[in-house]
Structures are given as structure tokens and as C-alpha cells.
Amino acid sequence: MNASTTDAGNASAQNAAKAPTVGFVSLGCPKALTDSELILTQLRAEGYETSKTYAGADLVIVNTCGFIDDAVKESLDTIGEALAANGKVIVTGCLGAKAGDDGGNLVKAVHPKVLAVTGPHATQEVMDAVHLHVPKPHDPFIDLVPEARGVAGIKLTPRHYAYLKISEGCNHRCTFCIIPSMRGDLVSRPIGDVLNEARALFESGVKELLVVSQDTSAYGVDVKYRTGFHDGQPVKTRLLELATRLGEIAEPFGAWVRMHYVYPYPSVDEILPLMAQGRVLPYLDVPFQHAHPDVLKRMKRPASGEKNLERLQRWRELCPEIVVRSTFIAGFPGETEEEFQTLLDFVQEAGIDRAGCFAYSPVKGAAANDIPGMLPQEVREERRARFMAVAEAVSAQRLQRRVGATMQVLVDHAPALGRKGGVGRSYADAPEIDGVVRLLPPEKASKTLKVGEFTRARIVAAEGHDLVGVPV
Numbered sequence: 001m002n003a004s005t006t007d008a009g010n011a012s013a014q015n016a017a018k019a020p021t022v023g024f025v026s027l028g029c030p031k032a033l034t035d036s037e038l039i040l041t042q043l044r045a046e047g048y049e050t051s052k053t054y055a056g057a058d059l060v061i062v063n064t065c066g067f068i069d070d071a072v073k074e075s076l077d078t079i080g081e082a083l084a085a086n087g088k089v090i091v092t093g094c095l096g097a098k099a100g101d102d103g104g105n106l107v108k109a110v111h112p113k114v115l116a117v118t119g120p121h122a123t124q125e126v127m128d129a130v131h132l133h134v135p136k137p138h139d140p141f142i143d144l145v146p147e148a149r150g151v152a153g154i155k156l157t158p159r160h161y162a163y164l165k166i167s168e169g170c171n172h173r174c175t176f177c178i179i180p181s182m183r184g185d186l187v188s189r190p191i192g193d194v195l196n197e198a199r200a201l202f203e204s205g206v207k208e209l210l211v212v213s214q215d216t217s218a219y220g221v222d223v224k225y226r227t228g229f230h231d232g233q234p235v236k237t238r239l240l241e242l243a244t245r246l247g248e249i250a251e252p253f254g255a256w257v258r259m260h261y262v263y264p265y266p267s268v269d270e271i272l273p274l275m276a277q278g279r280v281l282p283y284l285d286v287p288f289q290h291a292h293p294d295v296l297k298r299m300k301r302p303a304s305g306e307k308n309l310e311r312l313q314r315w316r317e318l319c320p321e322i323v324v325r326s327t328f329i330a331g332f333p334g335e336t337e338e339e340f341q342t343l344l345d346f347v348q349e350a351g352i353d354r355a356g357c358f359a360y361s362p363v364k365g366a367a368a369n370d371i372p373g374m375l376p377q378e379v380r381e382e383r384r385a386r387f388m389a390v391a392e393a394v395s396a397q398r399l400q401r402r403v404g405a406t407m408q409v410l411v412d413h414a415p416a417l418g419r420k421g422g423v424g425r426s427y428a429d430a431p432e433i434d435g436v437v438r439l440l441p442p443e444k445a446s447k448t449l450k451v452g453e454f455t456r457a458r459i460v461a462a463e464g465h466d467l468v469g470v471p472v
Contacts, residue, residue, distance in 0.1 A: 020134045021049040023057035023086065026156060027075055028065030030212045030260070031120075031183075032093055033156055034165040036063045038123045039092070041153030043130070047137035054085035058134045059115065061126065064107075066095035066182060068361040072106075079111050090129045092118045097182040098365070120183050121168050155201075160410065160452030161208035161431060162201050166194050166242065170214035171221065174289075175300050175368040176329060176360065179214060188220050191228040191237045191245075199249050207452055208256040208410055209246065210430065217263040240270045247279030254454070256410070258430060260285040263302060264311045272318035281427045282322040284315070289329050291346030292339040298371055299332065312350050323428040325354035330387050331380025332360045334373030340383055344390050353398050354434050354465075355391035359384040392465075399435075399462040402426075409437045409457045409469065411449050418442065418449025418471065424457070426467070435465035442471040 022043055026036035039061065043050055051057050060082040064075035075095045082089045091107050097119035100109035107117045116129035130136075155162045169184040170177075198209060213219065220226070220237035227234045235241050246257045257280040262268055264286055275282035288308055290296050315322050328343065347355060359380035362369045407426045414422035422439040429435050439449065439457060449455055449471060457469030 019047055019049045019137045020058040021051050021056060022130065022134070023051045023054050023060035023082070024063075025052075025060065025078055025082065026063045027078060028063070028067070028071065028093065030163045030210065031165060031168075031214065032063055032065060034163050034212070035093065035121055035123070037154055037156055039063070039126050040156070042123055042127055044154060046127075048130070048134075054082055057086055059088035059090060059130070060086045061090045061092060061130070064091060064093035064095035066093070066098045066106075067177075067179065068358070068363055070361070071095075072098075076107070076110050079107065079114065083111060083113055087113075088133060089114045090116045090118075090126060090133075092120070092122055092126050094120050094179070094182045096120070096122075098178075157431075158412070158452070159205050160412075161210065162206045163210045163212050164194065164198055164201065165189070165212050166216065166219050167213040167222075171218065172215065172302060173300055173367075175298065175371065176289075176332065176363070176366050178363055178365045181365060183214065186215065186218055186222045188222050188237055191220075191235050191242060192230045194242065195230040195235070195245050195249065198246055202250060202253040202255050205452065206255065207253070207454070208258060208431075209250065210258045210260055211242075211246070212260045214261060215263055216259060216261045217265045217268055239267065243271045243274055243280050247274055251279070256281050256427065258283055258427075260430070262286050264288070264308055265302075266311075268311075269314060269318065272315055272322070275322060276319040282319050283325070283427055283430070284322065285325050285430065288326045288346075290332065290343055292335075292342040295332055295335055295339050295343075298334060299329075299368070309346065309350055323353045324350075325356075325430070325434060326352055327356045327358070328387065329358050329360050330383035331375045333368055333371040333375065335360075335375065335383075340386075344387065347387070347391050348394055351398060352391065352394060353428065354395060355388075356433070357384050357387045357391065395465065396462065399465075399467060402459045402467055403462055404459065406456055406458050406472065407437070407467075407469065409439065409455050409471075411439070411451050411453055411455055412436070414439075414449035414451050418447075422449045424449075424455065435467065437467045437469050438463075440468065440470045447471055 026033055040050055054060055062079050062082055065071040079091055091114050096107055096117045098106040100106040105117055115133055118125040167186055167188040169186045170180050171186045217239055219239045223237050225236050225238045228237055250257050262284050274280050289299060289301055409424035409426055411422055411424040421441045424437045424439055426437055455471045457471050459467050459469045461468040
């Protein structure tokens with residue numbers, strides 16, 4: 001090694017040691033997580049070090065959630081903790097777009113010492129603020145993005161699964177929701193970019209791709225389903241074509257494609273054959289929110305309860321193995337006991353496999369706050385508890401049908417190569433929101449389990465939200 005090479009190496013080591021560190025906290029939903037991934041990718045590309053802690057960081061970025069009151073409180077508390085521990089804080093995300101009681105910025109009103117505040121999906125604005133307070137480092141001798149997955153950038157999920165955001169914003173004006181005021185109207189990503197990112201993720205080892213947006217069914221509506229290009233071939237910017245191509249790209253890798261936030265439009269019927277053929281997982285995350293037509297009208301939802309039952313029946317005819325998860329709101333303003341009972345009947349008749357429920361929360365700025373008939377908090381909470389009791393009974397009944405079946409399971413946790421068992425998920429289980437498959441020790445001594453790989457498991461029991469299986 002000559003002297004100049006040695007000097008360059010020493011300079012590289014010194015510059016790397018002096019690289020400024022940015023602490024990062026990501027709160028909220030998978031859509032916010034993908035925003036965080038974009039910011040982290042840019043930070044690492046520019047030579048910044050990143051950290052999950054406040055201590056020793058040159059500044060801290062907090063990506064916030066502002067959807068419901070509990071999320072607002074968590075975000076404000078986290079900002080306060082970061083200020084107390086570090087002192088230099090940049091705030092981004094949905095809470096950054098919310099106004100306070102005086103019409104000014106809510107975050108600035110509560111925490112006036114923050115360095116900068118941006119709304120969601122604002123990578124460049126965040127980087128501008130970082131550059132202002134911590135100058136950009138430069139070291140041409142190091143690989144600046146060691147954790148990146150090609151064009152997919154840095155991911156905050158485990159290596160074997162990742163979220164793929166296909167659009168930003170939403171065209172609906174649901175009365176309980178303030179997301180359009182924070183994230184704007186629907187803006188679909190170019191289909192070529194989406195498919196390139198998907199391929200990069202599969203090539204990096206991802207075995208499960210979770211497609212997310214505010215309204216996955218509406219992908220391409222804003223650009224009138226215009227034709228894009230991928231691998232030199234024309235492709236329409238539309239859900240059916242997207243799902244078809246994702247399935248084709250995933251197949252050589254033996255990977256899963258899972259659809260989230262799918263509104264129950266008639267056009268969704270077109271992707272059910274892909275699920276029946278195993279091209280994409282027979283799983284749909286559908287935000288029904290309620291079932292009574294009058295409540296849905298007050299919510300300004302795009303479908304009625306009767307049509308939703310018909311649509312579910314049609315989906316199960318097209319793909320008997322389909323699993324449907326959904327979220328609902330109990331205690332919406334004006335909700336009568338009769339309307340609530342319709343919701344309970346719907347969950348049972350529809351056979352919703354996985355259901356979550358929120359007691360209505362009067363989010364500041366939501367139009368629903370002006371609807372007459374705001375229910376007392378204790379009534380809202382009591383109805384949420386009643387809903388969950390019914391929903392869990394339905395889910396348990398449907399899970400019981402799995403006992404005796406052999407299922408493909410993606411392994412999430414397997415200490416000691418799974419010799420004492422592990423934890424995984426079937427096609428019916430999205431990470432962090434559904435149940436799991438608890439894997440018992442394999443019957444064969446030679447059988448091992450590895451995180452991020454598939455195994456076959458014979459289901460021997462159903463317990464609560466989870467299944468119990470023996471690897472085979």
C-alpha cells in the first residue's frame with residue numbers, strides 16, 4: 001500500500017468518526033414508516049450517521065402521527081422527551097400539519113423550542129432543516145448507504161418483509177378523518193417506480209411485500225389510469241395491473257404480496273382470481289368502519305353496508321380461502337343502539353376474520369365533531385368492548401377451522417434454529433396487527449427454522465387470536 005492510499009484511508013476513518021449523528025423516532029402507521037425510510041435513506045446517502053437514541057446525537061428527528069387524540073398525545077410527549085434529552089429537535093409527519101387552537105402550528109404552540117416543523121411526505125424540507133442546523137458531511141471514500149436495498153433505500157422493518165407505498169393522500173372526505181388535510185389529495189406513484197422498488201426489495205431478500213396507501217383501490221384514479229412503463233413494457237397505472245405485475249415479480253423469489261387499505265369497490269373483484277391462483281395472498285385489509293347505511297352516510301363513506309355484504313359474498317365465491325380483516329368505529333356521533341346492533345350483526349354475518357375497533361375519538365378539525373348526538377365517552381368505550389367480544393368470537397370460530405390443516409408459515413422468530421420452536425405467520429396474518437402461528441419444536445431432529453424463510457406447519461390448536469403448529 002503506498003503513502004497516498006494510506007493517507008486517504010486515514011482521512012476516511014477520521015471523517016467517518018466525525019460524521020454527525022441524527023437520532024430518529026418514527027411513530028404512527030406504515031405510511032408514516034415509509035416516509036421515515038425515505039428520510040433515513042437520504043441522511044445515510046449524505047453521510048450522516050443515524051441512531052435510535054437521543055444521547056450523543058447532534059439533533060433528533062421525530063416523525064409524528066396526528067390521527068387520533070392518543071396519537072397526538074404520544075407524539076407531543078415524544079417531542080418533549082427528545083427536547084429534554086437532546087435539545088435540538090426537528091418535527092415532521094402528520095402532527096406537523098395540524099393547527100392549534102389559535103390557528104397557528106400545534107407543535108410550535110406546545111413546544112416552541114423545536115428547530116423546525118414540516119408536514120408528512122416532506123423529505124426535502126426535513127433535509128433542508130437538517131442542513132441548516134447540522135452541516136452536511138462529505139467523504140468520497142466510504143460507502144454512504146450500507147443498509148440500503150438498491151433503489152428501495154433503507155427499510156425500518158426486518159429484512160424479510162417490507163412496506164411498499166403506492167400512493168400518497170386521499171380523495172375521500174370521511175367526516176371522522178383529517179388525513180386529507182394533512183397529506184392532501186390522492187397522488188399515485190408512477191407504476192414503473194413502484195415495480196422497480198418491489199423488484200429491488202425481493203432481490204434484497206424480502207419474502208413478504210405489504211402494499212400500503214390511504215386508498216389502495218383508487219391507485220391511478222388521479223392520473224386517469226395512464227400507461228406507464230416497466231422493463232420496456234407498457235403498464236396501466238391501475239390496481240389490477242399493479243397486482244398482476246407484483247405477483248409476476250414475486251413468483252421467482254417465492255415471496256408473498258399482501259394488500260392493505262383496499263376499499264370495497266366493484267373493481268376489486270378483478271384481483272380475486274389472482275388470489276385464487278396464488279399470485280397474491282388471498283388476504284384483504286378493508287376499512288369498512290361501520291355497517292348501518294345511516295351511520296355510513298354520516299361518515300361519508302363510499303359504500304353501504306348491504307353492498308359490502310354482497311361484495312364479501314362475491315369475494316368468497318371467487319376465492320374461498322380469502323381472509324378479510326377490517327377496522328370499525330363504535331359510538332360514532334348519533335349512533336343509536338339499533339344502528340350499533342346492525343354493526344354487530346354485520347360482523348357475524350360477514351364472518352370478518354380479523355377485526356379491530358376504535359371508540360369514536362373527536363379529532364380536532366374533523367367534520368364529525370359537528371354532527372349532533374355526541375355520545376358520552378363511557379358509552380363509546382362500552383360499545384367498543386361489546387364489539388370486540390363479538391368480533392373475537394367470530395375470529396376464534398373461523399380460526400378453529402384451521403386445526404388439522406398444513407399451512408405455509410413465514411418464520412419471524414426462531415432462537416437456536418427453532419429447535420425449541422419459534423413464531424411465524426400464515427397468509428392470514430399481517431405483521432403486528434393480526435395473530436401469529438406459535439411453532440412447537442419440530443418432530444424431526446434434523447428440521448430447523450430460520451428467520452425470513454418459509455416452513456410448513458401442521459396446525460394442532462387455535463388459542464385466542466393465534467394458531468399453534470408443528471413444523472413438518
